[in-house]
Amino acid sequence: MEKRVALITGANRGIGFAAAKQLLGLGYQVLLSGRDPEAVERAAAEIGAVPLVLDVTRAEAAEAAVRFVKERFGRLDALVNNAGVLLDEGVRGLEVPVEAVARTFEVNVYGALRLAQAFAPMMVAQRYGRIVNVSSIMGSLAHAGSGYLAYRSSKAALNMVTRVLAAELEGTGVLVNAVHPGWVRTRMGGPAAPLSPEEGARVLVWAATLPEDGPTGGFFEGEGKPLSW
């Protein structure tokens, strides 16, 4: 069989970069994407991935990515919507500028949705696809508390995007899930986090490589442990 193809957003560093390495190790061809051309080129060269400049906030970038993938590989088996921003650390919801909430949604929600919409038709046509939305326990309504209003709301919205797309893609061979990597030592997670990027990436890779009878429309941590919404 031909090698499977995966595209990961925001993969020039952090959890996305670790997921790229792991998928390469499983024999996937990996499109390592990110918004900064130099960072993308460097990261892709380091591990032997295919670099792709892709700023998820630009609508035309998703269409360009589909064209590139079609021409270069003819298929996409896994889309990992990993790119994310946290812009309201240490700011109360009562004071967070609404503009910061909107900028957070641009990346964390609309970026992921744009790419899922762009690549779903190709996946449906080939009757195989895995869409992984990298969410967070911070987006869980059940676990909600004070602060991080922009980030939490964006991940809660991403969880709903996951549910709706999973329902609409039911029976097509395309599985859509949201995952929480845990608290991970990255620029976003900070140095005190207990997990390495490699450990955090495992659940992304698990969801990107699910078998035919794997779950869809779920929210998971670890390697398949369900999380409450």
Ligand SMILES: NC(=O)c1ccc[n+]([C@@H]2O[C@H](COP(=O)([O-])OP(=O)(O)OC[C@H]3O[C@@H](n4cnc5c(N)ncnc54)[C@H](OP(=O)(O)O)[C@@H]3O)[C@@H](O)[C@H]2O)c1
């Ligand atoms: N770290 C944690 O503890 C933790 C916990 C739960 C969930 N998560 C989620 O895991 C994912 C990865 O986070 P991380 O910890 O690896 O964070 P990170 O090290 O800050 O990496 C974030 C990545 O997203 C990219 N990005 C930001 N805006 C983008 C845009 N407009 N277009 C394309 N790429 C963009 C960044 O690119 P640049 O290098 O150009 O900035 C970077 O590659 C995020 O969705 C995050 O919310 C993380």
